[in-house]
Amino acid sequence: MSADAKPVSWTLVNGEPAGSLPVSDRGLAYGDGLFETLRAVAGGLPLLQRHLKRLQRGCEALAIPFASAQIEAELRDAAVRLGEGVIKLTLTRGSGPRGYAAPSEPQPTRILSAAPAPVTDPARREGIALFACRTRLSEQPLLAGLKHLNRLDQVLARSEWQSPEFAEGLVCDQQGRPVECTMSNLLIWLDEGWVTPSLEHCGVRGVMRDYLLDTLTARGVPVVEQSIDMDMLFSAQEVCCCNSLIGVWPVIRLGEQRWSVGPQTRFLQTLAEQVYQ
Structure with missing residues (x-):
């Protein structure tokens, strides 16, 4: 990869490079979470604010803490790093004990993945x-x-x-x-x-x-x-x-x-x- 080339794909979990989740994560166990798929263009995210508003509505409905500033900063950084392509943000309620009852103080898990834009006909x-x-x-x-x-x-x-x-x-x-x-x-x-x-x-x-x-x-x-x-x-x-x-x-x-x-x-x-x- 040349010095000016942008990375093709990567995954961050809570801001750090990772490729796995704890088996106790409620997103895995119950689908307890939300996601957004954003198109990156020239290092920017043209519909970012609309994605964030929808994510916030979802967090309010599911009572998942929403770290708006942190999430927006990570998305913007990812767009600059990717340049052109697709960024997917998954936000789960985080880990919890066995059973449906949600933890009283959830610690959400942020999963951010970046990939090239899909090739369509x-x-x-x-x-x-x-x-x-x-x-x-x-x-x-x-x-x-x-x-x-x-x-x-x-x-x-x-x-x-x-x-x-x-x-x-x-x-x-x-x-x-x-x-x-x-x-x-x-x-x-x-x-x-x-x-x-x-x-x-x-x-x-x-x-x-x-x-x-x-x-x-x-x-x-x-x-x-x-x-x-x-x-x-x-x-x-x-x-x-x-x-x-x-x-x-x-x-x-x-x-x-x-x-x-x-x-x-x-x-x-x-x-x-x-x-x-």
């Missing part, structure tokens, strides 16, 4: 096919919207297909209503406005989703968060999915249903790309 910018997942999302309003460590719903849903024909999978709630995709949020253009599924009972409140909704609202573009059904999805004129790593992918197929990539989706792509310029 540029053709996905022109449209993807969705797989219709059979796995339904678990419903727990107290956890709805949070990016907590219990991701088995997504693991099961993603395991339903292996074909590269599908770039993402649609997942529904217990009533069969579309909520999101396995790793991204869903938006549909319907009757001259954007609609995105409500996350009142389940699903993840993505930072790219929130950025797009806030930006659209500020520009006077109609945006509605509400429960949708399959009929509404199939009636949409445009459909897309988004997250902070991929930006915006148009959806052009789900089963026999087809959509075109329209001007509203192209505009969302532009807004997402502007974040990282």
Whole structure:
């Protein structure tokens, strides 16, 4: 590695290089924690404040101490060190005795890992096919919207297909209503406005989703968060999915249903790309 080359990947646990956790860590034992996945660009983290706000909301909901200044400093340092790529921060409640009862004075564990940006097919910018997942999302309003460590719903849903024909999978709630995709949020253009599924009972409140909704609202573009059904999805004129790593992918197929990539989706792509310029 040359003197100017940046390291490819590494992991820190509580600020120190490490590759393991105590078996007593509650994140391992119970999924008792949260995580954020951030895109680093030119040594910076363009959506950092949105990630931190979501992490803080999660910590408040789970009653996990949140060392905001320390976490932000570590993330910024990691971005400078990485340059370009992906940084994942996992925050667990820390170690504790056997049993579900949380320790009265938890000492959270911070796990920060950095890696190169994943290589994705540029053709996905022109449209993807969705797989219709059979796995339904678990419903727990107290956890709805949070990016907590219990991701088995997504693991099961993603395991339903292996074909590269599908770039993402649609997942529904217990009533069969579309909520999101396995790793991204869903938006549909319907009757001259954007609609995105409500996350009142389940699903993840993505930072790219929130950025797009806030930006659209500020520009006077109609945006509605509400429960949708399959009929509404199939009636949409445009459909897309988004997250902070991929930006915006148009959806052009789900089963026999087809959509075109329209001007509203192209505009969302532009807004997402502007974040990282």
